[in-house]
Amino acid sequence: MPDEEDVGSMGRHLYRLSRKEALLGQQSTSRAMSNQPADRQSPTFLTVPPEIRESIYRLILTPDASRLSDPDEYINYDYSAAFVLFKLNHQIYLEARKVFRDLNVFVRIETPWPEAQAHVAFQGHVPILMKNERAASFAEHSLSVRIDAPQSPMQNSKTQHFVILLDDLEKFTKTWFYAGLSHPGLNSFLRLTLALRDPYTPVYEEKKMPKWLQRKLLLPFEHVKDLREMAVEGDLKPFASVMEELKTKQAVPAESAEYCLRETTKKKAEGNTELNAGNCKAALKLYNEAWLAMHVVVKGRQRHIHADAFFGRELREPPFEGRNGQTERLLLRVQLVANTCLAYLKLQDYEETRFWGMRTINMLREAMGADERHDIPAEDEAVLGFPAADQMGKIYYRTALACKEMDDKPQARKLLRVASIYLPRDENVKKEMAACALRIG
Template identity: 45%
Template sequence: MNTPSPSLHFLTLPPEIREQVYTLICRPSESRSIDEEGYTTYDFRPALSLFRINGQIHDESHKVFYSLNTFARVETPWQQSREHLQFEGDVPTVIRNGAKFTKHRLVVGIDAPAYEDEGRERETYVVHADDLGKFGHTWWLAGLSHPALNPNLRLTLELRDPFSPEWETPFMAKAMQRKLLEPWGKVRGLVDFRVIGQITPYASLLAAIKTTQIESEPSVESCLSECGRLKALGNDALKRGTLHVNDASKQRAAYHEALDLYTQAWAAIHITIRQHQRHIHADAFYHRTLTQPPYAAKSAQSERLTLRVQLVANTCLAYLKLSQPQEAKFWGMRTIRTLREAFGVPDGVELAPEQEAATGLEAGKEMGRVYYRTAVACLECGERQEARRLLAVAKIYLPGEGDQKAIGEVERGCALRVG
């Protein structure tokens, strides 16, 4: 008589196979998603459901989960910090009320020692260690936007080993210390910075971070030059795309390369682009008269504005070449609305072309190209009336014969059809 084979189930698999399964479920990329506006979110429920199956799977998956996912707990008296990080820096909150969470490897304490915080409820929340780079970058940008901010702030970091038994000396590998500490090197000008706790950071690592913290910011001139360099590379990619007339794949790749380079150019002048989100930082940094050639005696704000408008115009062109008129229209209209708001024109109020065209604008020619390319996008979207309105403004910005001819050709496409 044959002995029946024991039934197979998950726990009969070899431990190495089970660990691979846990890894596939628990790795951060499986819990992380990006929404249509480009913001990151986490949903750990599928991974954490492993903890509730039975004791053995709980213990095995728990170990894998926390080996792949490292968390930091942020403690600060300012309740708006969490929203600011999430909106401006795409640093998602993993746990909103994190005071009871104990599995974190880093405590990030931010306060202002010169001001009394007693009695004020502290904001305590948890973020993923993979996002600490964005945290540090966002704080760096905030320091450039508000020069008086960091000289009042203290940053206290505590390294933790939440999984070692009480009788063992806590330990953290150098690679993990680097991941948790390096992002704070970008935060400059603090009134105090310290690392506390039972885990002593590697001296060389801490010294490198402190050295980075006292480095001078690149000059405004160098930021403008880097933006111009990246913009020129993007323009080259656009031109290269037009040469691949017989290879649609290479053509699209060149146009997407141009858009990537334009995004880098935005970042060089402290403007972050994420999907349809645009965040402008460091206005105070550009509030000065330039001293170094080729910008000597020029306004940093004006030079930055000119680059911004050029980048929008070129972005519109790239999307038109990619046959994405809706995207070209979005970026063009956003800039047009921003300019109108700057001149106090309420949204929805229609002006005569002569009134809408800011003829004294230093970036007037570039703004004319924004109007022209946005009009082309509107025409391709079937919005002829809006296209005609935009072209009328473009004609004032672009009086040159070649530009007038190009505008006239598009105007003919906008003409009212009878019958």
């Protein structure tokens, strides 16, 4: 997969080729007019077989080649290097435009809620290509998505528009899925209106869309369940079989809270097996899958916790009968943080160990009303009645080790004091406390 620099180099190379071809054409015309024999010409970009040119266009114009991602997996698209193709000559422009339209399918979303765009961009990591007036006037989308609440119209609300790629549509519908779990009953107020479009066929020709593309555009909405209403508008009607498939998938309920917790427990155990075998990276991958199984999405250093209300009830399925879903989920979350810290410690990645450990510790401190300006004694910071007290002790201990390795000795000592209260019989904690006291004083 080419990166941005490769794409730019390729585009510049094609530009030079096109200029050379134009010059050769002028020279050939000049020779013909002067009756001079033409030299044998070398193959040029426009004389290679069309299928080879198309392969090159596809390498340059695929969304993957213009996708930029930061460490927290937030994505942007920069097509500036790829669009050099459209400035070369008319033939290349026409050939490249067709490939671009095949590879880059657009979806325009309309909603009356101003916060919707920011929510899907931040919580869902959905890259927004354009928004506001520019998105409202955009006419090259293949699917229009309109979301509203017909029984609860917003007074004086201005319709919000934003455009995304088909490649990112499932991220959008998964974000909506999580919103439905976080706010039970939300979808029962919402209406979804879809319209398939053929934006490029001239008005005097029949509009059409292949079944495979209809499926890619419509089936991601299987994640959106229990809607008040769903309608399909427009002149381009979907295949009946595609709509039937979509409605069948929408009718499948979300997995129960008990199922999610069982899957999380299973993935955590598999991660522990890998960790004990020394396969720390494989363990971290399984821990991320465990997070996702209970609707906590980890992207880089971002952790988005969804579906609190979904888990907030008494559980009815084994092995959790009679327990509270939120409490069981919290226990698993603390266990996964402790194990994640251990995996990073074994990898000697002390920065990541400290980050994930301190993230949990700071959340606990904030809940107690403590911050950088208001410290609390170790005896008060250790919540011994916490259901996962021993795991919290391990988080404090492992984070302290990372701080010590990073030469943050005051923080290491502070964390070790709390760890010693959580784990009063742990010989490793006692040993580290003694060694730390000797060196730090």
